[in-house]
Amino acid sequence: MSDQKNLTRLLQLFALAGLALLFLVPVIGSRALVQDLFGVLTLFILAQNWNLLAGFAGMVSVGQQAFVGVGAYAMFACVILLGLDPVIGIAVGGITAMILAIPMAFFSFRLAGAYFAIGTWVAAEITRLCFAQWKALGGGTGTSLPKGTTKTMFGVPEIKSWLGGSSSAASDALTYWLALILALATLIAAWLFLKSRMGLGLQSLRDNEEAACSVGVNPTRLKAWVFMLTAFGTGLCGALLFIQITRVTPEAAFSVVDWTAFVIFITVIGGIGTLPGPIIGVIVFYFLQRLLADYGTVYLIVLGCLGIAVMLFARRGLWGLFTEKTGLELLSLRQLPPEENQAH
Amino acid sequence: MSILTLKSVSKSFGALKVTDAVSLDVQAGEALGIIGPNGAGKSTLFNLIAGNIKPDEGQVFLEGVDVTQRTPMERVHAGVGRSFQIPQPFNHLSVYENLMVAAQFGGAHLGREAGLFCMCILSETGLEACARDLAGGLSLLQRKRLELARAMATSPKLILLDEIAGGLTDGECIDLVKTIRNIHSQGTSIIWIEHVLHALNSVVDRLMVLNFGKILMVGGVDEVMHAPAVREIYLGIEV
Ligand SMILES: Nc1ncnc2c1ncn2[C@@H]1O[C@H](COP(=O)(O)OP(=O)(O)OP(=O)(O)O)[C@@H](O)[C@H]1O
Ligand SMILES: [Mg+2]
Numbered sequence: 001m002s003d004q005k006n007l008t009r010l011l012q013l014f015a016l017a018g019l020a021l022l023f024l025v026p027v028i029g030s031r032a033l034v035q036d037l038f039g040v041l042t043l044f045i046l047a048q049n050w051n052l053l054a055g056f057a058g059m060v061s062v063g064q065q066a067f068v069g070v071g072a073y074a075m076f077a078c079v080i081l082l083g084l085d086p087v088i089g090i091a092v093g094g095i096t097a098m099i100l101a102i103p104m105a106f107f108s109f110r111l112a113g114a115y116f117a118i119g120t121w122v123a124a125e126i127t128r129l130c131f132a133q134w135k136a137l138g139g140g141t142g143t144s145l146p147k148g149t150t151k152t153m154f155g156v157p158e159i160k161s162w163l164g165g166s167s168s169a170a171s172d173a174l175t176y177w178l179a180l181i182l183a184l185a186t187l188i189a190a191w192l193f194l195k196s197r198m199g200l201g202l203q204s205l206r207d208n209e210e211a212a213c214s215v216g217v218n219p220t221r222l223k224a225w226v227f228m229l230t231a232f233g234t235g236l237c238g239a240l241l242f243i244q245i246t247r248v249t250p251e252a253a254f255s256v257v258d259w260t261a262f263v264i265f266i267t268v269i270g271g272i273g274t275l276p277g278p279i280i281g282v283i284v285f286y287f288l289q290r291l292l293a294d295y296g297t298v299y300l301i302v303l304g305c306l307g308i309a310v311m312l313f314a315r316r317g318l319w320g321l322f323t324e325k326t327g328l329e330l331l332s333l334r335q336l337p338p339e340e341n342q343a344h
Numbered sequence: 345m346s347i348l349t350l351k352s353v354s355k356s357f358g359a360l361k362v363t364d365a366v367s368l369d370v371q372a373g374e375a376l377g378i379i380g381p382n383g384a385g386k387s388t389l390f391n392l393i394a395g396n397i398k399p400d401e402g403q404v405f406l407e408g409v410d411v412t413q414r415t416p417m418e419r420v421h422a423g424v425g426r427s428f429q430i431p432q433p434f435n436h437l438s439v440y441e442n443l444m445v446a447a448q449f450g451g452a453h454l455g456r457e458a459g460l461f462c463m464c465i466l467s468e469t470g471l472e473a474c475a476r477d478l479a480g481g482l483s484l485l486q487r488k489r490l491e492l493a494r495a496m497a498t499s500p501k502l503i504l505l506d507e508i509a510g511g512l513t514d515g516e517c518i519d520l521v522k523t524i525r526n527i528h529s530q531g532t533s534i535i536w537i538e539h540v541l542h543a544l545n546s547v548v549d550r551l552m553v554l555n556f557g558k559i560l561m562v563g564g565v566d567e568v569m570h571a572p573a574v575r576e577i578y579l580g581i582e583v
Contacts, residue, residue, distance in 0.1 A: 197448045204434045204445040211432035214394060215498055216420035216450030337440045337466075337475050338459035 008328055015330065022180055026173035027163065034169075034176045038244060040286045041179040045237040046259060047266045047278035048186050049230040054264075055273035056194065056202050057226040060113075063120030064260045066104065066127045067097040067231045069253035071238030073131050076248050079145055081136060086145070087154040090178070090239040097235020100127065101228045109220065109227075121256065128254035142249030150246060175244040182240065186233055187331075191275055193229070194333050198222055203333070206273070265307045271317025275331040280319045345407065347372040347423075347502050347533045353392055353402035355385075355557075362388045363399070364557035370502070372407075375524075375534040377544045377565075380554035381577060386537045387429050389554065390504045393535075394426040395419045406502070420450045425500030429507050429537075431487035435480030439471055439490060442479050443497040450498025462497055468523055469493040470516075485511060492523070502533040509540040517543050545569070553577070 026034050046064065054060045074096035075089030084092075108119040132140045150156065151167035153174070160170035193199050201222050204212040209219060238259070242248050252258075262285070270281025285303065292299035314321045323329055348370040355363040362385040370376050378386050391397040393404060395416040403412045406422050414422070425446075434442050443462035447453040453461050466472045469489050474482065479490060488508050495503055509520055517540065524547050528534055538544040545551070551568040553560040555577055561568055568574055 197454070200437070200441060200445055201449055203437060204442075207434035207436050208432050210396065210416075211428065211434065212445065212449075213416045214396065214420065214426055214428075214432075215446035215494060216417055217445065218417055218449075334438060334476075335441055335444060337463055338456060 004327055007326070008330070011328060011330055019184070023177075026176055031165075031169050031172060034172050035244075036286070038172070038176045038179050040282055041176070041183045042237055042241050043262060043266060043285065044183050044278055044282040045179070045186050046234060046263045047270070047281060048183075048190055048275075049233040049237075050260070050263050051267045051272060051275075051278050052190055052193075052226060053230045055267065055277070056199075056206065057223050058206060059223060059227065060117050061108075061120040062117045062256065062260055062264075063104070063108075063122075063124035064230075064234050064263065065254045065256050065258070066100065066120075066124035067234035068238030068241065068259040069124075069128060069131060069250070070100050071097045071235030072242035072248050072253040073134070073137060074235070075239035075242060076137055076143065076145070079149060080143065085154045086149060086239075086243045087178070090236055090243070093239025094232045094236035097238065098228050098232040100235075101231035104231075105224055105227050109223070124254060124256065128250050131254070132250040137248070140250060142247065142252070144247040145243075150243060153243075172244070175240060178240055179237075182233075182236060187275070187279075189229075189233075191331050191333075194275070195335065198225060199333070200335065202226065265303055267317075268307050269303075269310050269317055271319030271321075274316060274319045274323075275333075277317050277319045280322075281317070284318070345372050346370060346405075347374075347407055348393065348535075349405040349408075350393070351403045351405070353399045353404065355388060355392060355397060355399050362557050363392060365402070366554075366557070366559055367402075368552070368559070368562075370533055370535065372501070372533055373528075373531050374550065375528050375536065375548045377548035377551045378535060378537045378554060379539070379541065379544070379551060379578075380560070384554040385557040386554055387506055388557075390426060390506055390535075390537065393419075394424055394504060420498055420500075423501035424504065425450065425495040425498040425502070426504040427488075427491035427495045427506055427508060431484070431491045433479035433482065433487055433490050433494075435478065437479060438476050439479055439482070439493075440466065440475040442490060442494055446494045446497035447499075450500075452499070465493050465496050468526070469496070470519065485516075492520075496527065500532060502535065503527060505534065505536040505538075507537055507539060509538055509543045512540075521546055541569075 025037055050064055071093030074093040075086060078084040078089035078092050079086050104123050107123055108116055111119040137143050150171040155174050156167060156170045159173050160167055163170060163173060201217045204217055205219050205222065213219065242253065266281035266285050267278050269284055270279065271277025288299045288303055292302060310317055346369045350366055350368040352365045352367050353363055354365050366389065380386055388397065392399050395414055403410055411419055411422060434445065440462060443465060444458060447458045447462050466475050469492055471489055471493055474486065482490065492505065492508050509517055512520060521543050524534065536544060536548060545565045548565065550562060551565050552562045553568060553574050560573060561571055
């Protein structure tokens with residue numbers, strides 16, 4: 001028992017050290033590494049949001065790219081049409097995605113299971129077609145951020161004079177740190193949410209919907225909350241992604257492969273319905289990509305096979321396997337009875 | 345005032361009429377026992393009252409309000425707490441968390457106060473020692489206790505108990521009766537389906553006998569237990 005506690009401590013220390021190291025990457029690492037890890041962090045944000053949606057609230061959406069795209073386009077609109085700073089555009093992107101989630105929920109909540117998945121996909125496609133009509137933002141061919149936007153955006157000059165190097169490197173560092181903060185915020189917010197009254201209700205629904213309703217849990221309300229919140233997180237991430245990419249097209253912004261399919265694989269491999277799952281998934285994804293970088297898309301095939309293997313043999317993913325074997329837990333969702341809180 | 349009124353409620357599964365024009369009135373604060381042979385439609389009646397099943401005909405009233413079209417969730421908020429005959433715990437939550445869901449969503453308890461409230465119920469139902477255990481690992485008897493405890497945690501005005509005394513030792517049965525009497529003494533109305541007649545009869549004010557979906561008889565405990573029609577039905581099973 002105390003052995004396990006020590007191991008958990010060790011695991012926590014490792015995680016903290018890793019986190020500190022991640023914060024230092026733009027200072028000590030190469031620019032290529034910063035860009036790579038930016039991709040990993042944003043994938044993690046998307047994966048954690050999808051995990052909350054599918055793994056905890058049982059809504060297997062294949063339409064999360066809608067929120068990435070809307071977030072990205074909202075950010076572009078802020079910069080190009082309103083002349084705002086891209087960093088403000090991130091917040092606007094998140095809020096716009098959350099607003100889009102309202103009509104989308106009205107539509108897709110009438111559907112269940114596979115129909116829900118297809119419904120969200122269709123809704124995302126419709127959203128993409130609508131944005132392809134927006135002439136002011138380039139219509140079907142898309143548009144780019146005005147030259148120099150990212151070199152002068154909030155914080156970049158300061159980072160440049162601090163780190164030295166080019167403005168582009170400073171802009172990469174900024175988006176990287178924003179991604180890291182957003183990733184951390186997503187993880188903490190998800191944990192706090194799941195530990196809250198609503199999170200407990202969500203877990204009860206996942207265990208036994210009939211019993212949950214029979215003790216007063218309102219499934220629709222809880223699911224609507226999760227749908228809105230994850231749309232917000234996904235929209236923030238979408239806006240951030242396209243600040244770094246600096247160019248947007250409907251195809252890229254609403255890509256089901258880039259923003260949903262990868263994300264599903266990552267979550268499933270790492271452990272769907274567990275908070276550390278997407279972290280593990282994204283680490284596996286990153287190393288596979290590095291390892292197999294010379295073989296083109298082979299890493300995608302390997303990733304796909306790994307995903308299938310995990311689905312067949314370890315329903316709770318690699319993290320689920322790990323906790324099963326070791327009994328160790330991180331970010332535990334258990335709530336302790338009040339007496340024991342007093343005792344310590 | 346009546347807490348529950350059923351007006352000629354009927355329900356069929358295919359050709360089988362499981363609830364046949366049942367009318368019933370339960371007064372606030374009353375304890376009603378329901379007996380009847382296996383398959384008589386007792387649990388179905390609970391499903392109709394709690395809203396898990398909608399009747400084909402008839403109406404369900406809670407405190408005079410027609411709730412026939414209301415969902416189970418809405419009926420919990422209107423004051424109906426239920427247990428399931430086949431326990432339905434939240435397997436991946438601890439026993440304590442099972443109650444916390446009920447207290448925070450069904451009852452109006454929040455935060456720390458909800459926690460203390462749940463611990464009270466757990467100690468009353470003898471589950472205190474396994475508060476931190478996952479509900480999925482409990483024995484059948486413990487699961488049945490959890491059903492009772494979780495229903496209590498919704499702070500119901502009317503509690504529906506479905507066969508919770510089966511398989512208990514004499515001592516455990518006495519404790520259970522004490523707990524239910526305690527709920528009753530706090531003014532909660534009780535409807536209890538039970539085959540363990542001595543436990544049931546030591547708590548309830550009235551007995552209702554259900555047979556083939558119909559009410560065979562309703563009345564005081566002695567009156568019902570001595571009725572020839574009831575003895576006839578029960579002769580093959582118990583007594
Ligand atoms: N959802 C259902 N679909 C079809 N038939 C059902 C359903 N629920 C119950 N029945 C049938 O209805 C009849 C009454 O079932 P019910 O569970 O109400 O009986 P009961 O009086 O509670 O019996 P027991 O004492 O065994 O618990 C049984 O024949 C049962 O098979
Ligand atoms: Mg029954």
